[in-house]
Amino acid sequence: MLAYQHGDAGAFETLYKRHRGALYRFVLRSLHQRSAAEELFQEVWMRVIEARGRYAPQARFTTWLYTIAHNLLVDHWRKKGLTLVELNEDEMVAAPDNPARQAEARETLARFLQALEALPHAQREAFLLHEEGGLSVAEIAAATGTNEEAAKSRLRYAVAKLKAVVDE
Amino acid sequence: MSDEPKVSGRYRELPREEPPRALDDAILAASRRAVDARPAPLVVPTGRQRWYFPVAAAAIIVLAVAVTVHVEREQPGEEIVTQVEPAKEVLRTEPARQYQYTPDPKPAPPAGTRDLQEQRPSAAAEAPRAPAPAAAPPSAPPQRALGSAQDSAGADRREKTDALAKRADEANAQLRQAEGARARSEVMARAAAPASRFARAAPEQWLLAIDDLKRQGQHEEAARELAEFRRRYPDYKIPESMLIRVEPR
Numbered sequence: 001m002l003a004y005q006h007g008d009a010g011a012f013e014t015l016y017k018r019h020r021g022a023l024y025r026f027v028l029r030s031l032h033q034r035s036a037a038e039e040l041f042q043e044v045w046m047r048v049i050e051a052r053g054r055y056a057p058q059a060r061f062t063t064w065l066y067t068i069a070h071n072l073l074v075d076h077w078r079k080k081g082l083t084l085v086e087l088n089e090d091e092m093v094a095a096p097d098n099p100a101r102q103a104e105a106r107e108t109l110a111r112f113l114q115a116l117e118a119l120p121h122a123q124r125e126a127f128l129l130h131e132e133g134g135l136s137v138a139e140i141a142a143a144t145g146t147n148e149e150a151a152k153s154r155l156r157y158a159v160a161k162l163k164a165v166v167d168e
Numbered sequence: 169m170s171d172e173p174k175v176s177g178r179y180r181e182l183p184r185e186e187p188p189r190a191l192d193d194a195i196l197a198a199s200r201r202a203v204d205a206r207p208a209p210l211v212v213p214t215g216r217q218r219w220y221f222p223v224a225a226a227a228i229i230v231l232a233v234a235v236t237v238h239v240e241r242e243q244p245g246e247e248i249v250t251q252v253e254p255a256k257e258v259l260r261t262e263p264a265r266q267y268q269y270t271p272d273p274k275p276a277p278p279a280g281t282r283d284l285q286e287q288r289p290s291a292a293a294e295a296p297r298a299p300a301p302a303a304a305p306p307s308a309p310p311q312r313a314l315g316s317a318q319d320s321a322g323a324d325r326r327e328k329t330d331a332l333a334k335r336a337d338e339a340n341a342q343l344r345q346a347e348g349a350r351a352r353s354e355v356m357a358r359a360a361a362p363a364s365r366f367a368r369a370a371p372e373q374w375l376l377a378i379d380d381l382k383r384q385g386q387h388e389e390a391a392r393e394l395a396e397f398r399r400r401y402p403d404y405k406i407p408e409s410m411l412i413r414v415e416p417r
Contacts, residue, residue: 004199012199016192024187038191045195047402049202067403075398078415105181112178131179145405162175 001061005052016045019065022132026066029128030073032117040076044069059142066133067143070125077121115165123158130155239347364396371397371404378414391416 003011023044028037047068055064116124122144129135129143141151205222366374374397381390394414397404406414 004203007203009200009203012203013196016196016199020192021184021186025185028185038187041187042191042195046198047399049199050399051402052202064403067405071398071402071405109178109181113182116179131176159172159175162178163172166174166178 001048001052001055001064002057005055012049015061019062022134023065023069026128026132027069027073029116029132030121030125031076036076040069040072043072047072060139062133063135063139063143066129066135066139070143070145073125111165111168112162115162119158119161123154123161126151126154127158127162240344364393364400366393367396367400371401375406375410375414379410382414387416390414 001011001015004015024037024041027041027044028034031037031040044065048065051068058064116127119127125144126140129140133139133143135143137152137155138148140155141148144151205225364374366377369377374393378390378393378397381387381393394416
């Protein structure tokens, strides 16, 4: 990011390639709506570009990136009155080869995805930040503006609920 | 990644969605444009109005150049006259002083002429703005004795006149440069002014100002300021107590 700050456009491309997939999935699974997710994903990167002059490496770039994403998500939910939109059918899982296994895998993953969607927002966000962003508990706390205890608790609850679905 | 490998493994089985290629291209193009247009702007319009900024920047540059050229062409006329006036004064009085020269070894003149000679300086002083007389030709018979002295005095005079004229020209040039620089800096300062009047304040003060705006019933202004704030400080965490106060209802 510092290289990009000093005018190296290639440095941004490297950063973008490193984080694009994980950030996109984080936003998509937080919003459940592809068009809104794409818009917000783009907005996150635009904020990164605009804020490059003020960027100071106080934390990992990843933490900073997901902090911006978190703030935009909060704005988004506030505008929507905290209502979540259902995931479209066509965005559900597609699985490989054998029709029987395919159906079973699809069902298993669908259940898991439903459980993920059913998590309270704060827990789901903590889980996604951990899985997609690779953030530690301390970094999750920093990105979401909460303390470490709360972040740890959210992550633990999320994992426990998802584990129950996996063990079924 | 998770402490529970089963959960993490199951999560990894979910499809690995990626952003569409068009989105990648748009973001990377924006990053390159931003680098080309350094330094980073304080506030950048978002959404469909992104093109406003380059157009506005181009208009400001054209305006700045036009104003600078205009100022450089128009200004020197009036102001420089007043500045250079002292130099002209010197130019006018200098030759008069030069003509007070008297050759030294000469028999003491009669009382009447001595009086006249003694009166000359005061006469010259009384009429300092009298036009400088033309230099006497060296072959003039009555002044032959003074010829060489007048030659050297004339050369001195010309040198001094040239020097003074040069100084006046330099003063004019400096004045023009100073005027041009002042005009340019004013234009640049206006161009660099932030979109929000609170943009230079600390984040906390800015939020308090937004709160004040809301209390005064200026809700639209407050909403605009909050949007600016969000753009300027994308990673700033507004405390919940403040968020309730500044956010539009």
